[in-house]
Amino acid sequence: MKAFLILEDGTVFAGESIGSDREIISEIVFNTSMTGYLEVLTDPSYAGQAVVMTYPLIGNYGITPDMESEKPWPDGYLVRELSRMPSNFRSTGTIQDFLKQNDIPGVAGIDTRALTKLLREKGTMNGMITTNGAYDLEEVLPRLRAYCAKDVVSRVTCAKRTLLPGRGKRVALMDFGAKRNIIRSLQQRGCQVTVYPAHTRAEEILAEGPDGIMLSNGPGDPKDCSSIIQEIKKLYDSDVPIFAICLGHQLMALANGADTYKMKYGHRGGNHPVKDLKTGRVYISSQNHGYVVDTDRLDPAVAVPAFVNVNDNTNEGLQYTGKQIFTVQFHPEACPGPADSGYLFDQFITMMEQNNNRQAAKGGE
Numbered sequence: 001m002k003a004f005l006i007l008e009d010g011t012v013f014a015g016e017s018i019g020s021d022r023e024i025i026s027e028i029v030f031n032t033s034m035t036g037y038l039e040v041l042t043d044p045s046y047a048g049q050a051v052v053m054t055y056p057l058i059g060n061y062g063i064t065p066d067m068e069s070e071k072p073w074p075d076g077y078l079v080r081e082l083s084r085m086p087s088n089f090r091s092t093g094t095i096q097d098f099l100k101q102n103d104i105p106g107v108a109g110i111d112t113r114a115l116t117k118l119l120r121e122k123g124t125m126n127g128m129i130t131t132n133g134a135y136d137l138e139e140v141l142p143r144l145r146a147y148c149a150k151d152v153v154s155r156v157t158c159a160k161r162t163l164l165p166g167r168g169k170r171v172a173l174m175d176f177g178a179k180r181n182i183i184r185s186l187q188q189r190g191c192q193v194t195v196y197p198a199h200t201r202a203e204e205i206l207a208e209g210p211d212g213i214m215l216s217n218g219p220g221d222p223k224d225c226s227s228i229i230q231e232i233k234k235l236y237d238s239d240v241p242i243f244a245i246c247l248g249h250q251l252m253a254l255a256n257g258a259d260t261y262k263m264k265y266g267h268r269g270g271n272h273p274v275k276d277l278k279t280g281r282v283y284i285s286s287q288n289h290g291y292v293v294d295t296d297r298l299d300p301a302v303a304v305p306a307f308v309n310v311n312d313n314t315n316e317g318l319q320y321t322g323k324q325i326f327t328v329q330f331h332p333e334a335c336p337g338p339a340d341s342g343y344l345f346d347q348f349i350t351m352m353e354q355n356n357n358r359q360a361a362k363g364g365e
Contacts (some may be wrong), residue, residue: 019099036336062086176218215248286337287328
């Protein structure tokens with residue numbers, strides 16, 4: 001069956017339908033990862049978006065246990081060539097069957113290089129995936145330009161508080177669309193992790209006396225999360241150490257008077273270089289974001305840049321002045337992507353230990 005991608009500028013790409021044959025309108029973004037397509041598909045940060053994979057062959061190792069959540073989240077999926085016969089000892093099926101089972105439409109056989117170049121030149125655009133060859137551009141284009149994904153964090157967050165046992169530090173994780181490997185990274189360091197829905201009040205979290213608070217990644221425009229930002233400001237005002245990733249990084253900045261803006265086409269892939277401004281060392285990072293903190297409007301009395309993107313000099317992390325809080329735009333849990341920056345979780349553990357020691361010293365005075 002033929003399928004079509006119609007972009008809001010009127011460009012049309014034709015290919016073969018894969019997955020569901022339902023029609024969708026979504027924001028079209030591209031990911032440059034060579035591997036890790038299943039982690040991309042199951043990353044909640046892609047809710048409200050359709051993903052173009054720039055690597056030309058996708059699906060060659062099938063569906064494996066490497067999932068970052070219970071289900072896939074993108075609205076649609078676009079590839080150059082789809083492997084029809086996956087080969088891997090862990091494979092349990094094909095991408096096309098996985099997409100069908102989860103009612104996600106896709107297109108194979110399109111020129112993803114031309115599509116990616118277009119998105120880089122003109123910026124991220126909305127688009128429609130359809131199997132209706134009799135589409136009417138005059139009717140479709142106004143709908144594409146009017147589309148905007150709203151309240152996507154509420155769509156991806158957990159339904160209830162969950163306690164994951166551990167014998168080490170007690171970490172409260174605010175789930176804005178958390179990837180499983182954030183939890184695994186904490187558990188590997190012995191942490192007891194309590195996962196909270198995104199709209200949990202700060203008072204409930206602080207009442208349980210966590211050793212530290214983790215703010216997760218997630219989808220959408222951070223400025224849409226106004227009620228969550230108010231709760232994060234209360235967490236900032238506490239003395240509890242905080243580590244934030246991606247959307248959590250942006251929300252913490254907004255909670256303290258900074259600003260964010262939408263990037264032309266964002267950073268999505270497993271090979272983005274980021275520089276630690278304290279040491280000068282460059283790390284290769286996994287990233288997935290379309291918004292960034294505006295450091296030109298950042299008060300140094302509140303926070304200072306800690307990491308910068310080597311390619312375009314956009315902000316990749318903040319250290320909060322006089323607070324036990326650091327945040328990063330990239331993904332140190334690294335799935336998919338390199339593990340260069342996993343040490344940040346160790347830094348978070350150390351920060352919690354030092355804070356506990358200070359509290360104990362105060363109690364003994």
